[in-house]
Amino acid sequence: xxxxxxxxxxxxxVLGVAFGISIVVGGTIGAxxxxxxxxIATLLPNKTLILCCWFLTGLYILLCANSYAELTTMLPxxxxxxxxxxxxFGTYVGFVTGWFDFILNMLGxxxxxxxxxxxxTLLFPALKGHxxxxxxxxxTFFTLINLPGVKNGxxxxxxxxxxxxxxxxxxxxxxxxxxxVQSSIALHAQTVVFNGALVIAFFKxxxxxxSTYDGWMAVSFFAExxxxxxxxxxxxxxxxxxxxxxxxxxxxxxVMHALPLSAIANSPLxxxxxxxxxxxxxGAKFIxxxxxxxxxxxxxxxxxxxxxxxFGISREGFFIKQGTYINKxxxxxxxxxxxxVLAVYFIVYNTYEQxxxxxxxxxxxxxxxxxxxxxWLRKKEPxxxxxxxxxxxxxxxxxxxxxxxxxxxGFAVSDLRSFLIIIGIFVVSYPLYRLIIKANGVRVEEx
Numbered sequence: 324x325x326x327x328x329x330x331x332x333x334x335x336x337v338l339g340v341a342f343g344i345s346i347v348v349g350g351t352i353g354a355x356x357x358x359x360x361x362x363i364a365t366l367l368p369n370k371t372l373i374l375c376c377w378f379l380t381g382l383y384i385l386l387c388a389n390s391y392a393e394l395t396t397m398l399p400x401x402x403x404x405x406x407x408x409x410x411x412f413g414t415y416v417g418f419v420t421g422w423f424d425f426i427l428n429m430l431g432x433x434x435x436x437x438x439x440x441x442x443x444t445l446l447f448p449a450l451k452g453h454x455x456x457x458x459x460x461x462x463t464f465f466t467l468i469n470l471p472g473v474k475n476g477x478x479x480x481x482x483x484x485x486x487x488x489x490x491x492x493x494x495x496x497x498x499x500x501x502x503x504v505q506s507s508i509a510l511h512a513q514t515v516v517f518n519g520a521l522v523i524a525f526f527k528x529x530x531x532x533x534s535t536y537d538g539w540m541a542v543s544f545f546a547e548x549x550x551x552x553x554x555x556x557x558x559x560x561x562x563x564x565x566x567x568x569x570x571x572x573x574x575x576x577x578v579m580h581a582l583p584l585s586a587i588a589n590s591p592l593x594x595x596x597x598x599x600x601x602x603x604x605x606g607a608k609f610i611x612x613x614x615x616x617x618x619x620x621x622x623x624x625x626x627x628x629x630x631x632x633x634f635g636i637s638r639e640g641f642f643i644k645q646g647t648y649i650n651k652x653x654x655x656x657x658x659x660x661x662x663x664v665l666a667v668y669f670i671v672y673n674t675y676e677q678x679x680x681x682x683x684x685x686x687x688x689x690x691x692x693x694x695x696x697x698x699w700l701r702k703k704e705p706x707x708x709x710x711x712x713x714x715x716x717x718x719x720x721x722x723x724x725x726x727x728x729x730x731x732x733g734f735a736v737s738d739l740r741s742f743l744i745i746i747g748i749f750v751v752s753y754p755l756y757r758l759i760i761k762a763n764g765v766r767v768e769e770x
Contacts, residue, residue, distance in 0.1 A: 334401055334634075335473055335653030338549045342477045343542045343559025344566065349484035350541035350624035351567050352491075354438060354614045357594040359531050360578050364588040366524040366531075370579050376525060377575055380532040381568035383726060384539050387690065388560040390697050390720045391540055393713040395556050397700070399546035401655075402635020404693045409639065411696035411703065413769045418756045419749060420692050421636040423685045428632060429662060430682060431625030433669035435618050436461045442614050458670050465626045466663045472652015473548060476627045483620035490613045491570055494594070497601035498577035504586065504600055530733070535571070537686070539564050541624055544631045548653065553710030630658035640765035681741030687731035688745065694724040 360373075367373050394407045404424055409417020440458040444451045469476040542559045546552050574594070578587060581597040590596050592610070599606030634655035637646025650656040697720050700707065713720055735742035760767065 333653075334548050334649060334655075336548055336550050337474060337653070338477060338545055338555075339551075340555045340558050340562075341481055342545070343549070343555055344563045345481040345484035346541045346545065346624050346627075347539060347559060347563025348488065348566055348570075349480050349620035350628070351536060351538035351563075351621075352487060352570065353435070353535070353538075353617050353621045354442075355535040356571060356574055357610060357614055357617075358592055359535055360575055360593040361587055361590045362531055363528050363575075364584050364593070366528045367521075368584050368588060370584065372525065373528075373579070374572060374575060376528045377532055377571050378568070380529050380536060381564070381571065383533075383723075384536050384564050384568070385561070386719055386723045386726075387694075388539060388564050389715070390694055390713045390723055391543060392557040392560045392711050393709055393716075394693060394697055395543045395546045395560075396553050396710040397707060399549065399552035399556070400635060401544065401547040401631045401638075403540065403543040403546075403632060404689050405632075405636065405639075407696040407700070408689075408692045409768070411699040412692065414760065414765065414767045415753065415756055416692065417639070418636075418641050418760075419752050420689050421632065421639070421641055422752070423748075424689050425629060425632045425636065427682050427685050427689070428625060429629045429665060430669070431628070432462060432465075432622060432662070432666040433458075435622040435625060436666070436670055437673075439615065439618050439622065442611050442618065446608065446611050446615070455670065459667065461622065462663065462666050462670065465623055466659065468623070469626050470650075470654055470656070470659055472650070472654055473627075474652065476623065476654075479623050480620070480627070483616060483623055487613075487616045487620045488566075488570065490616055491574060494598060494601070494609070494613060495573045495577040498581040498597050501581055501601040503581050504583060526733070530730070533730070534683075536567065538621065538624070539567065540690075541628060544628045557711045626659075626662075629662045630655040633658040633661065640760060640763035642759075644763075681738070681744050684731065684734045684738070684741045684745050687727055687734060691724060691727045691731060694720055694727060698724070 363373055363376065367376060394404075398406050398410060400406045402421065402424075405417050405421030408420045436458040437454070439461045440454040443457050444454060450457060465479075468479055539560075542556055542563070546556060549555050578593055578597040581600040582590075582593065586596065587593040594613075595607055595610040597606075598610045602609050633642060633646055634649070636642050637644070637658065645657045646655070646661075648655070648657045697713065698717060701716070759765075
């Protein structure tokens with residue numbers, strides 16, 4: 324097939340609510356939920372406060388999803404947030420946030436492949452020392468699954484997400500059925516003293532929890548491939564996010580039922596300790612299996628997301644023309660191959676961790692601009708078709724924006740180096756932006 328024919332094929336409208344829910348659940352729940360209970364219990368040694376922290380962060384995610392549902396259904400285009408931001412604030416801001424979003428999501432596949440390599444060697448000790456080869460094998464395997472077409476990726480996502488949920492529910496049920504371990508240590512922290520230190524600890528815990536919720540906006544990247552985005556996308560957002568919140572609360576409650584807080588707080592993998600209580604000697608293996616399926620599901624999601632962002636920014640003239648090519652199955656073919664090559668580089672040279680340090684700052688930049696674009700587009704283009712309108716607008720959207728700005732300021736203060744890198748990228752990006760739009764003949768739009 325020639326490049327011209329590849330370019331003529333459009334993204335296929337074959338996705339629905341089932342995929343939308345599975346990409347939210349599968350793209351959000353990873354190994355983080357198995358690791359974070361210990362860190363949270365160290366900061367908040369009180370069961371009620373811990374559950375409140377997870378619940379309130381979940382409410383924030385629903386708040387965000389409420390505004391994103393309007394944006395996504397208003398402009399159901401591949402690539403997600405940069406489409407709304409460009410429409411509201413002009414070509415340059417769209418260019419920068421589009422590339423920020425791509426970099427953020429491009430880090431997913433190499434990271435998850437490396438983690439999968441680690442868990443695989445735990446299950447199969449004979450493979451120890453071959454982590455890089457195992458990681459590259461996972462990357463290649465899931466690239467080959469998704470390359471032929473979107474239906475393959477969609478089916479894989481739904482199957483792996485269901486398996487992940489089933490395994491997690493088995494863990495939850497087993498922990499509640501098991502006889503809980505009694506602590507020999509007096510829990511002095513059960514009497515909570517509300518002071519400044521506790522408030523700071525609570526917000527630190529929320530930052531950790533927020534990282535486990537990252538991925539809730541995954542459905543926005545596939546809006547153009549949805550058969551009925553006006554109906555399906557809001558349902559996908561809210562059902563998917565609600566399912567994640569309920570699962571997270573159940574997992575935390577189950578772990579705290581099986582183990583005393585003193586044991587959870589001192590454990591780097593509290594879920595494994597809880598599984599040991601529930602399953603005995605099989606506990607460690609069961610947790611490894613859960614972790615494998617959790618990461619496989621999230622890896623498949625992130626194999627699909629970056630190529631669609633790259634396709635979207637290519638179509639706007641922010642990248643090479645080949646980025647707009649699509650194969651018969653509806654896959655952004657060249658974009659996926661480019662992402663594969665980048666992921667191989669990150670895995671082999673272990674360079675993705677150098678970028679992770681400022682990825683949280685980039686995330687708040689993208690989401691902050693997204694909420695601001697909703698507010699601005701309501702004023703700028705009040706008659707734009709909006710199949711779904713954000714509940715409680717403008718108050719809920721303003722609240723989401725304020726919380727996001729607070730997180731951005733918090734990250735900037737706690738990690739000045741990352742903040743300065745982001746500022747530096749903004750400065751350097753402008754001449755590159757001018758060069759690219761001139762070469763591609765892009766019409767500049769002002770906000």
